[in-house]
Amino acid sequence: MGRWEADAQGRLRQAALELFTQRGFEQTTVADIAERAGVTERTFFRYFADKREVLFDGSSALQKAVVEAIAASGTSRPPLATVVAAVASASPIFEERREFSRLRAAAIAADTSLMERELLKLATLATAAAEALRATGVPEPAASLAAQSGITVFRVGFERWIADDSGGSLAQHLHDALAELKALS
């Protein structure tokens, strides 16, 4: 398998995002995406269940990384800091493709159905993080509060990171957002 073929998934992702940005999500078809990526529709469906999933295929990897980091963290840190550290440990996934993250966020903000899906994925991530915390012995409601607040820190830190053109890292923005949240409480 040549390199061109091997990276069909990456090209499909890029093509989809360009089209969503230019035409809007509703106005873009799977056929349009496949054509721009130079592959067939059949190839598209080998990688993605539907056009919405192009923007969300990283979420299970993120969830796995966060859950594993919480499980590995033991009980050395307070639960909220544990969740934020777990998300920060996954930040290289995003750092590698900041421009993609930026365009993706803009596409999601422009379409209600994408926003609903994004919120559901984040809520699912919070539920999984709460379960991982409970498995380390954190009781309820502390586990749910820490998990959901950790995802809030992720959302706010992420938003500031993609808006920051001075080169600040995602990990630093997460750290700052956590410090701000602590100062509020």
Next chain:
Amino acid sequence: MGRWEADAQGRLRQAALELFTQRGFEQTTVADIAERAGVTERTFFRYFADKREVLFDGSSALQKAVVEAIAASGTSRPPLATVVAAVASASPIFEERREFSRLRAAAIAADTSLMERELLKLATLATAAAEALRATGVPEPAASLAAQSGITVFRVGFERWIADDSGGSLAQHLHDALAELKALS
């Protein structure tokens, strides 16, 4: 207008929730709901845009109450406490119909599209609360962090309130969840 007719909206809401609980949301039609409430479909559409909205028609009143309470609060309290106090000030809306709230939560948990809508409404509420905080002089990212964390306290406190058969009030559960979150930070 007789009392029966005047309360068509309440009967439609009740009928919808019973049917969603018994048959599931997907399997229930507007015609089923109207029939059980003893009104025509046309009457249904006088009150609700679609069957999903039956469960969400209170959200704009909640948002209005929360935004007004934040605006009226001035800057006497820290922003997170301001948001939770604003939500608590709206708690009589829910206290009056705890059984409805309980069944509504179960129906939402059982259907992904309802869950997505619920999360979108809560995110919209958080965005409105953040804007109200900024109007009182709270800067970013504190405003967004306080608003989203306040909604987290609402979600966790609400869940515990509907699971609590010992008669604890929603306001008390919100207070407890806020105290727990502060202890985590």
